[in-house]
Amino acid sequence: MLSFEGVALHRGGALILSGVTLRVAAGEVLVLMGRSGIGKTSLLHAAAGLLPVSAGRIAVRGRRAVVFQEPRLLPWRSALDNAALGLKALGVPRPARRERAASLLRELGLRDEDLLKRPHALSGGMRQRVAIARALAVEPAVLLLDEPFAALDAGLRAELQQRLREAVRRRHLATLLVTHDVVEAVRVGDRVALLAGRPAGLLPPLPLTRPAATDAAVFEACAGLLRRPGVAEALGLLAQARQPSPRGWD
Numbered sequence: 001m002l003s004f005e006g007v008a009l010h011r012g013g014a015l016i017l018s019g020v021t022l023r024v025a026a027g028e029v030l031v032l033m034g035r036s037g038i039g040k041t042s043l044l045h046a047a048a049g050l051l052p053v054s055a056g057r058i059a060v061r062g063r064r065a066v067v068f069q070e071p072r073l074l075p076w077r078s079a080l081d082n083a084a085l086g087l088k089a090l091g092v093p094r095p096a097r098r099e100r101a102a103s104l105l106r107e108l109g110l111r112d113e114d115l116l117k118r119p120h121a122l123s124g125g126m127r128q129r130v131a132i133a134r135a136l137a138v139e140p141a142v143l144l145l146d147e148p149f150a151a152l153d154a155g156l157r158a159e160l161q162q163r164l165r166e167a168v169r170r171r172h173l174a175t176l177l178v179t180h181d182v183v184e185a186v187r188v189g190d191r192v193a194l195l196a197g198r199p200a201g202l203l204p205p206l207p208l209t210r211p212a213a214t215d216a217a218v219f220e221a222c223a224g225l226l227r228r229p230g231v232a233e234a235l236g237l238l239a240q241a242r243q244p245s246p247r248g249w250d
């Protein structure tokens with residue numbers, strides 16, 4: 001379980017977030033969205049313990065793990081050793097940690113011949129699978145994901161979103177996912193919370209209904225979310241739509 005109560009945050013001397021109250025239950029994927037620079041990553045970093053809060057309280061029940069947009073792997077270590085890193089820090093013996101890491105890497109779609117490759121020999125998608133495996137390996141109760149698939153192409157993103165969703169459901173993790181991608185929100189999330197205003201606060205979270213796996217159902221769910229009052233504005237989409245393009249006004 002992860003909860004924020006009346007949280008305020010400063011960055012560079014400026015108050016960027018205030019009065020943020022939110023609870024992410026075990027087994028729930030809460031998607032955090034809002035326009036660029038609003039404070040999504042800062043809030044996630046505060047939940048990860050990487051940034052102090054200026055006011056309020058963040059409570060984490062159980063272990064937490066973080067996945068960043070870049071995989072942040074050790075270049076001189078194999079995929080297997082990278083995925084097992086957190087377990088090493090926890091003092092899990094080598095055979096047990098390699099076994100658990102290998103099983104997670106397979107669950108996330110790595111083939112056996114990839115397990116001993118170093119990061120430079122893996123694709124971007126494989127590297128991010130290793131980063132997710134490394135996070136899941138420590139058996140967290142709370143998973144914090146900061147745009148984990150933003151650098152991947154659309155097909156791969158869809159596959160990894162599906163695998164992530166299955167992995168967090170199976171483990172009953174309280175998951176906070178920061179993303180700019182509305183498709184990702186409806187594919188992975190149970191609820192979406194939007195940051196808006198300055199300093200930013202949280203709009204009341206909206207439930208997401210799980211769409212069928214077809215593209216049409218996913219796009220219909222996205223359109224439904226964007227039609228909800230305040231959502232397009234909070235994502236900065238209406239302001240963008242009024243921007244002139246090189247061809248004139250869109």
Ligand SMILES: Nc1ncnc2c1ncn2[C@@H]1O[C@H](COP(=O)(O)OP(=O)(O)OP(=O)(O)O)[C@@H](O)[C@H]1O
Nearest residue numbers: 011012016034035036037038039040041042043180
């Ligand atoms: N290291 C830092 N020092 C000072 N200010 C920072 C720092 N990092 C971020 N900020 C500021 O804090 C505010 C929130 O940034 P943050 O990265 O949390 O927003 P975001 O919503 O995650 O943005 P994006 O969607 O573009 O990633 C921004 O105004 C940003 O300029």
